[in-house]
Amino acid sequence: MAVQLDAQTLRLVFQSRPDILAGIEQAADTPARTTLFNDIASFVYERLGSADTQDGPASKRRRIDIAQLPTHTQPNGHAQGKVPPGGSQTAALSADAAVADPVLLEIKDISVTAPQRKKYDLCFTKNFLYARASGTLVPVQGIVYPWRDIEYAFYLPVPDKSQAQYNYVLLPCDSYLPTAKQGSTNAGDRQQPLEPLVFTVPATAPKPGSVAGPSATSAEAVSDTYSSLFHWALTTSMRSAGNHSCQLVASDPKLFHSVARQPHRPNEKAVHVKAFRGSKDGFLFFLPTGILWGFKKPLLFLPLDRIVAVSYTNVLRTTFNIVVELDTDVSGDANTVIEKEIEFGMLDQEDYREIDETYVRRHGLADRSMAEQRKAKRELAENNKKPAAGDEPAPEEGDADGLTELERAQREAEQQLQDEEDEDEEDYDPGSEGESEGEGGSSEDDEDDDDEDDDDEAQGNDDEDEEDDAEGLED
Structure with a gap:
């Protein structure tokens, strides 16, 4: 059988150089040359564009820098010599590859909130999910996602909405952990990961005519709601592309x-808690797979397998903070460092027990609220070491009856305040206060009273002696 040129791969690599493509087609006149090309x-x-299998998993991709590539004009509209958003040629290659991939399913007028806030048409191909503006055929730069690069996907209700709405959150590799940039390397000289994709759908069914493409007939059977449609489309697309994890x-x-x-939907249990990050x-x-903070940029996700411990700090009467300690041993980009501790503030005290018992303990996460390094931040009187004999009173019954660290710390803080009040009451002397106001008797008066008592006692003794003498005479 005759050897054929791999036209699709050649177009992806040399799409911007038709002269090279023409030269290859003319020169491929023998099976050996065709195979070589x-x-x-x-x-x-x-x-x-692909992962280097010798260097590790998909999250550690080795890519060619834009500086090492030709600087001619790109077919997606980038000017000559300019670096496309994302800091590498990979973004442009992904867009080119996505355009070359036939659209299997198109869902129109979807509200995208990240990485950009606008309505777009979402296109599903065999290898990509991308957004494009209505009436165009070009993917939006920065919103092109290879199915194999998506590491986490979530379906969550949108808080604080009177009408039920849901967010789909897709997290590509290296896009969700809190990072701090290091070094003075030019941002354009290194690969930037894709940002998380977040889009919102209502609880209703898709509008007529909003679903198109060769797979629209199959999608019609699962289009009772937007949610059922996207559940099917996302799951089947990732599986077809080989992303089974x-x-x-x-x-x-x-x-x-x-x-x-x-307050907006009182009959529905909230699956979120309000919090601040900074x-x-x-x-x-x-x-079930970790803690997600959203939906403002930068969106964060802390996988359970990266969480070392949690701690409760800044405990007040109505709020508290939670600090999540992460495992940073997994190396990543040399210019990027993962933050070791992430703090979320102003959580409602009412949610503490649910967080601690239902989530932290259930997943076996260590509670380091009472660790030495947290004493100053907590500003609570807590001693991790056992007290010496006689230094402190014996604990009351119930101290070891399953109280959480936060509850024990709160009780000890209240006990400290009570002890201080008791000390103030012991220092208070009402007698001394009376003397300062002229009340009460003086020491001289006390001595006079004592003398009078002695005189009375002596007089009583003389009377008794006289009575005894009188009885003797009568006898």
Whole structure:
């Protein structure tokens, strides 16, 4: 059988150089040359856009820098010599590859909230999910996601909405952990990971005519709601592309829910708690695979397998903070460092027990609230060491009856305040206060009273002696 040129791979690699494509087609006049050109195209494509299997998993991809590539004009509209958003040629290659991949399913007018806030049409291909503006055929730069790169996917209700709405959250590799940039390396000289994709759908069915593409007939059977449609489309697309590790995870009030009632939907249990990260307000979702904070940028996800411990700090009467300690031993980009501790503030005290018992303890996460390094931050009188004999009173009954660290710390803080009040009461001397106001008798008066008592006693003795003498005379 005659050897054929791999036209698709050649177009992906040399789409911006039609002269090279024409030269290859003319020169491929023998099976040996055709095979050689195919091998070269395959190698270049893998070198530019695929994972280096010798260096590790998909999350550690080795990519070719834009500075090492030709600076001619790109077919997606980038000017000559300019670096496309994302800091590497990989973003442009992904867009080119996505355009070359036939659209299997298109869902129109979807509200995307991250990485950009706008309505787009979402296109599903064999290898990609991307957004494009209505009436265009070009993917939006920065919103092109290879199915194999998606590591986590979530389906969550949108908080504080009177009408039920749901967010789909897709997290590509290296896009969800809190990071701090290091070094002075130019941002354009290194690969930037894709940002998380977040889009919102209502609880209703898709509008007529909003679903198109060759797979629209199959999608019609699962289009009772937007949620059922996207559940099917996302799951089948990832599986078809070979991504079997990513599971679409939904929040479940049976696994975790807030004690506080939602004012907008009071009959529905809230699966989130309000929290702050720095000055930004947001929501914490305690999910089966980790803790998600959203939906403001930068969105964070802390996988359970990366959480070392949690701690409760800044405990007040109505609020407290939670600090999540992460495992940072997993190396990543040399210019990026994962933050070791992430603090979320102003959580409602009513939600503490649910968080601690239902989530932290259930998943076996260590509670380091009473660790030495947290004493100053907590500002609570807590001693981790056992007290010496006689230094402190014996603990009351119930101290070891399963109280949590936070409850024990609160009780000891209250006990400290009570002890201080007791000391103030012991120092108070009402007698001394009376003397200062002229009340009460003086020491001289006390001595005079004592003398009078002695005189009275002596007089009583003389009377008794006289009575005895009188009785003797009568006898």
